[in-house]
Amino acid sequence: MNVDWGVLRTAAVEAMRRAYAPYSGFPVGAAALVDDGRIVAGCNVENASYGLTLCAECGLVSALHASGGGRLVAFTCVDHNEELLTPCGRCRQLLHEHGGPELLIESPTGSRPLRELLPEAFGPEHMED
Numbered sequence: 582m583n584v585d586w587g588v589l590r591t592a593a594v595e596a597m598r599r600a601y602a603p604y605s606g607f608p609v610g611a612a613a614l615v616d617d618g619r620i621v622a623g624c625n626v627e628n629a630s631y632g633l634t635l636c637a638e639c640g641l642v643s644a645l646h647a648s649g650g651g652r653l654v655a656f657t658c659v660d661h662n663e664e665l666l667t668p669c670g671r672c673r674q675l676l677h678e679h680g681g682p683e684l685l686i687e688s689p690t691g692s693r694p695l696r697e698l699l700p701e702a703f704g705p706e707h708m709e710d
């Protein structure tokens with residue numbers, strides 16, 4: 582599947598501008614291409630009880646399912662400077678569930694599969710008997 586990283590980054594920047602990050606002052610936007618061609622996005626949403634903060638990736642995964650489900654094919658994430666951001670550890674696991682090890686993650690040097698960021702990942706297949 583052809584990935585237009587520019588379109589994805591624009592969607593991530595738009596989402597970043599809608600972030601709710603009054604505590605960290607660090608707005609984040611994420612966007613992903615779904616296997617049916619649509620684009621889903623999310624922004625971080627913080628909370629006065631800091632630990633309840635939702636990363637941008639959480640909103641993206643929720644948007645994926647709220648808009649019809651499917652598998653994530655390519656993912657990008659930006660900060661307030663519109664610089665690429667690598668997903669935190671928890672979000673790598675979250676993305677793995679919905680995109681698998683071959684999900685492409687944009688990086689400054691191109692893109693790399695999620696398996697390079699989360700080797701030997703625990704996944705749904707480990708729940709089978």
Ligand SMILES: O=c1ccn([C@H]2C[C@H](O)[C@@H](CO)O2)c(=O)[nH]1
Pocket residue numbers: 602605607608609624625626627634635636637638666667668669672
């Ligand atoms: O992958 C990441 C890493 C951090 N954040 C958010 C959480 C918090 O609101 C802010 C600072 O950690 O950035 C994300 O949304 N995604």
Ligand SMILES: [Zn+2]
Pocket residue numbers: 636637638668669670671672
């Ligand atoms: Zn995260």
